[in-house]
Amino acid sequence: MNTRKIKLALTARLINQNTDGNALNAVKDLMTSFADEAGHFLGLNSISNSKMGNAVRERYALNYENCTLNVDLVSHPQVNRQTIQHFQLR
Numbered sequence: 001m002n003t004r005k006i007k008l009a010l011t012a013r014l015i016n017q018n019t020d021g022n023a024l025n026a027v028k029d030l031m032t033s034f035a036d037e038a039g040h041f042l043g044l045n046s047i048s049n050s051k052m053g054n055a056v057r058e059r060y061a062l063n064y065e066n067c068t069l070n071v072d073l074v075s076h077p078q079v080n081r082q083t084i085q086h087f088q089l090r
Contacts, residue, residue, distance in 0.1 A: 002037065006038065009030075009034075010027070010087065023071075023073055024073060027071055027084070028044075031064070039064045041064055042063040044063070045063065057072065058073045058075060072084070072086040
């Protein structure tokens with residue numbers, strides 16, 4: 001599996017895509033294009049949830065057959081917006 005290629009493609013696509021308030025679904029949808037390398041989607045786990053002023057920082061693990069994608073989101077509930085702060089492919 002070429003993790004570097006997947007990370008670069010995810011970064012570029014997320015920059016250019018409107019997530020419509022649900023960044024986690026956008027990441028999951030983008031990962032389907034790497035099903036040959038990452039494998040099938042196995043599930044989603046919430047790792048942590050913490051308050052940052054008016055925003056909420058959430059950490060999730062998207063599990064695939066051949067890898068795990070950890071995603072850190074910052075949610076702004078007042079404006080129904082999520083921003084991806086960081087992701088790590090293992």
